[in-house]
Amino acid sequence: MADLQNDRFLKALLREPVDRTPVWMMRQAGRYLPEYRATRAQAGSFMDLCRNKELACEVTLQPLERYPLDAAILFSDILTIPDAMGLGLRFAQGEGPVFDKPLRTQADVDKLYVPDMGSDLGYVMDAVSTIRTALNGKVPLIGFSGSPWTLATYMVEGGSSKTFAIIKAMMFDEPKMLHQILDVLADSVIAYLNAQIQAGAQAVQIFDTWGGVLTPRDYNEFSLRYMAKIVDGLIKEYDGRKVPCILFTKGGGQWLEAMADTGADALGLDWTMNIDEARARVGNRVALQGNMDPAVLYASPERIRQEVGSILAAYGKGTGHIFNLGHGIHPEIKPEHAEAFIKAVVELSPQYHS
Template sequence: MSSPHQHPLSGPTADAPLIRAYRGERPDRLPVWFMRQAGRSLPEYRALRTGTRMLDACLDPELVTEITLQPVRRHGVDAAIFFSDIVVPLRLAGVGVDIVPGRGPVLEHPVRTADDVAKLRERTLTPEALSPITAAVRQLTTELGSTPLIGFAGAPFTLAAYLVEGGPSKDHLAARTMMHAQPQVWAELMDWLAEITGTFLHAQVSAGASAAQLFDSWAGTLSLADYAQYVAPYSTAALAPVRALEVADRPVPTVHFGVGTAHLLPAMHAVGVDVVGVDWRTPLDQAAQALPGVVLQGNLDPAMLAADWPALRAHAETVLAAGAAAPAHVVNLGHGVPPDTDPEMLTRLTAWLHEQ
């Protein structure tokens, strides 16, 4: 199956530095973008979000467009990341979920039983429900021109962790218990999550996103054995609808990222992605040894954004030197931009990286 001929990958973004790097080349300019670059660190974002709840903002195409564009305008980064939240597909499927300020995603009813999962499996993501997402992507790709838009979704395990726990958790005990104590229930839950995640990503890419990134924020809490048996197959299934798309006879680049996942990197690549994101704990040359021939993304320590410029620059030099071990390197943080980051530091860092 092919996406529409007018897709940006068939024209404006085909030779963008980010896309060339994602496909294994070393472009003349080192591509850079930052996870959570659109958000609380920007005063223009805070002003725009005043009086609007997070999930309401995520479903307003005009707000999504403006928020997504803000860091591209300010910092001159090489990609926009679609402004959304990992629980947006759940909300679009009719699940009772909200983002509580200072806490995070909270579910009306935790999913703990076979009956709970059976009720979830009655829900689907329809084209009508996805219309705010596709409208925002189409508007964004028009505005962005040759700057690629990266589609975004949370991975099935991270979504399952919130659903089963009922909200944020440090160790995800309830979710990890379910996968062993109720393996069939777990399989049915993850199968449903893979389906809606795949539908969500497919909608973004079909509407014009030039790449797709799957965030498995909590995968690092798992052993390799549990990840391989109970999680990886569903991440593969979630990515399959995007992998099936081709633009100009080439697949759409895909990225996989998790936190604390040094022990999982080969398994995370094996789910079927082109690029693996690495957090700040694992030097990129070590990641390259674990992932020979694989494009890497990362992995500046977000804490360094609060240091002075000489310290940040020295840290960035170390990251670039380690990233030279990979066939291509997209510079990013090893996690998201902290809310109290001085935006000027990101602008200065981007300009410096582009000079290297």
């Protein structure tokens, strides 16, 4: 593998000095880019795009050809693990993901197993190694997975949900059954992320998209507990370099200290908290990634630049900040507004690292 030419992102995750704040965007390869839409049409379906290593590589690299980003993130989906468990994943027009065989009974849950990372999920590892080779050391590659709780919400509900009625009923009435699901998922995520690291991922992120719908008690028991298990089971160093881990719970601002206790290297922040307050709370225990409201990208380039400046100033001097959005970029965003955002980070952040 080629030597890394830009390790700013990895250094910041480990709170080492950098010349400027590194920047990447969640969903940076996606529908807001016309070139992505063209490749997606060529692939035929979303999962066909994920399963084609050349096309997955192509869309991963597309934003890097436009913008001076400091990391690439594997193009895939958080639902690859439940798909590999045979739950019948499909993407319905206008509905998002749907599982034809949701987990509703003990018999359903007893059939769950940790997928084979070679035969069941080998296409993901093929994509990782293809992307890593194509990057040729330009920037690091991020691997990722959904958190056990977030994956379980889709597997039990049968798709997206606004109320989480079915999984919360299971959580309250049949907690043992839900813990059984979460245990299998935690073991699966450990194997999955470690396989991505061995295939070439240089950092990993756990997306806990739906942890924020839980009470503090239930978040600790049904989400954070399993993410801590994953962090504990991850490969910490590979190929002579540390492999940092980022935890991101959307809506998780009240639990930053408990998240830092897991041993993760960095915490992702959504836009519902002030980054200076988050930094004061966690101190030097973890790096912080975030946290501009993605909707700011609907505004003018001048307003975007102002918002970037205010977040940089709030974080202040020193390392340990990776600039990102507080969640994924919206599909309707103009590519030139994303460019204004990234350019602002590149131009305004060096003063905080002198």
